[in-house]
Amino acid sequence: MKNFTICVVIAFVIWLIPFSFRLAISFEEEETSVENVIVKEPVKGTVTNIFEAYCSGNRKEVFHLIFFNNLKVSVINILGGMFLGLGTFVNLALNGFFAADVFSTIHKNGMSWLEIVEYTGPHSFEMIGIWISGGLGFYIAILIFDVMFKNKYPTILNYKIILISAISIVLILLFAAYVEAFISVR
Amino acid sequence: MKIKTEKIPKYWGVSIVLIYSLLMTVYFDIVGEEVSSINSGIANLRMYQYISIFNFFIAIVSAFVIWVMSSLLFHLVSILLAGVAEFKDFLKYSGLLYVFPVIGFSICLFLFKSVEIPKDNIEIFLKSNKTMIVIGWIINISSSLCFVLLIPVIKYLYKVSWLKAIGAIVIPIGAISLLGMFFTEFVL
Numbered sequence: 001m002k003n004f005t006i007c008v009v010i011a012f013v014i015w016l017i018p019f020s021f022r023l024a025i026s027f028e029e030e031e032t033s034v035e036n037v038i039v040k041e042p043v044k045g046t047v048t049n050i051f052e053a054y055c056s057g058n059r060k061e062v063f064h065l066i067f068f069n070n071l072k073v074s075v076i077n078i079l080g081g082m083f084l085g086l087g088t089f090v091n092l093a094l095n096g097f098f099a100a101d102v103f104s105t106i107h108k109n110g111m112s113w114l115e116i117v118e119y120t121g122p123h124s125f126e127m128i129g130i131w132i133s134g135g136l137g138f139y140i141a142i143l144i145f146d147v148m149f150k151n152k153y154p155t156i157l158n159y160k161i162i163l164i165s166a167i168s169i170v171l172i173l174l175f176a177a178y179v180e181a182f183i184s185v186r
Numbered sequence: 187m188k189i190k191t192e193k194i195p196k197y198w199g200v201s202i203v204l205i206y207s208l209l210m211t212v213y214f215d216i217v218g219e220e221v222s223s224i225n226s227g228i229a230n231l232r233m234y235q236y237i238s239i240f241n242f243f244i245a246i247v248s249a250f251v252i253w254v255m256s257s258l259l260f261h262l263v264s265i266l267l268a269g270v271a272e273f274k275d276f277l278k279y280s281g282l283l284y285v286f287p288v289i290g291f292s293i294c295l296f297l298f299k300s301v302e303i304p305k306d307n308i309e310i311f312l313k314s315n316k317t318m319i320v321i322g323w324i325i326n327i328s329s330s331l332c333f334v335l336l337i338p339v340i341k342y343l344y345k346v347s348w349l350k351a352i353g354a355i356v357i358p359i360g361a362i363s364l365l366g367m368f369f370t371e372f373v374l
Contacts, residue, residue: 086251090244148258148273 004139004161011134014089015096022100047102063181070126070173074133081140088137126176129169136165199281206284207249209291215242220303253281259358260336267354269344279339283332290328294321
């Protein structure tokens with residue numbers, strides 16, 4: 001259990017570094033976000049899709065989009081553990097960078113930092129689910145390392161930790177998406 | 187025939203994979219830079235440059251991860267097919283065999299210098315240009331050779347039959363290819 005906790009803390013730090021980095025630097029001369037650089041028309045970014053569903057008043061669609069987007073991130077984080085944690089590392093780092101990029105773009109368009117925190121704060125606990133999934137990815141990577149170099153195979157406790165944390169992640173994401181789609185967004 | 191693994195220095199395999207990862211990353215970085223600098227102005231964006239640097243280091247590490255994980259898969263299937271050997275020993279040999287892709291990518295880097303990428307229709311050019319086709323073949327053959335030569339390594343190291351040694355390579359590669367096809371067709 002101690003190893004798993006350490007893994008979650010590491011996942012949080014790996015997410016936080018690019019997040020802080022993106023907030024610290026600005027790309028004013030470019031006047032664009034990562035999503036605009038990488039995603040070209042007619043492909044729309046996730047944020048755009050959620051915003052459009054929100055504007056059309058379709059709360060179920062908002063819930064669906066938020067939940068499955070976060071679930072996809074978490075599944076990639078967990079499966080990234082199979083690649084010795086590299087997939088988890090890349091996904092967490094990019095997720096942190098992109099999250100800050102969205103905040104930065106919103107701020108550039110006129111919303112104050114305080115308003116952004118007030119608006120996103122109540123349903124930001126979905127990030128806990130994403131950090132736990134990152135931790136789970138690293139935990140799986142450690143188990144694979146143990147099999148490879150120590151001939152030590154996973155125990156029942158390891159499987160229990162994986163199962164319980166996976167269920168917790170899904171529940172956190174479900175609850176966060178519900179709060180975001182039906183309660184906090186007005 | 188008996189393979190004496192203790193005679194092979196521990197870090198040879200790692201060193202060869204490191205050279206391979208650097209050559210491979212540098213090659214794809216040069217190709218990417220050539221294409222992006224002609225194709226559009228995004229190469230000049232600061233954010234694109236940060237992402238490029240990040241990708242460069244991730245590509246180096248990913249070569250190591252692919253080496254270790256593919257070796258683990260071959261090792262596990264060999265054990266399933268009644269082979270007996272230590273994973274560390276197998277890792278030494280699989281690392282050494284990356285010498286072929288190292289040679290392959292060195293030639294590719296040399297050949298790519300003579301390629302002049304046009305401003306338009308880059309995708310069609312990359313598919314139809316003779317030198318680029320030769321480069322593609324060199325990469326594929328040198329990488330495949332690495333896997334083919336693992337068959338005798340598995341046969342003698344794990345003390346299994348030729349058929350089982352072939353199975354230890356074909357089963358994981360086949361399974362991954364099928365999974366890839368499944369995800370491409372039904373999930374992505």
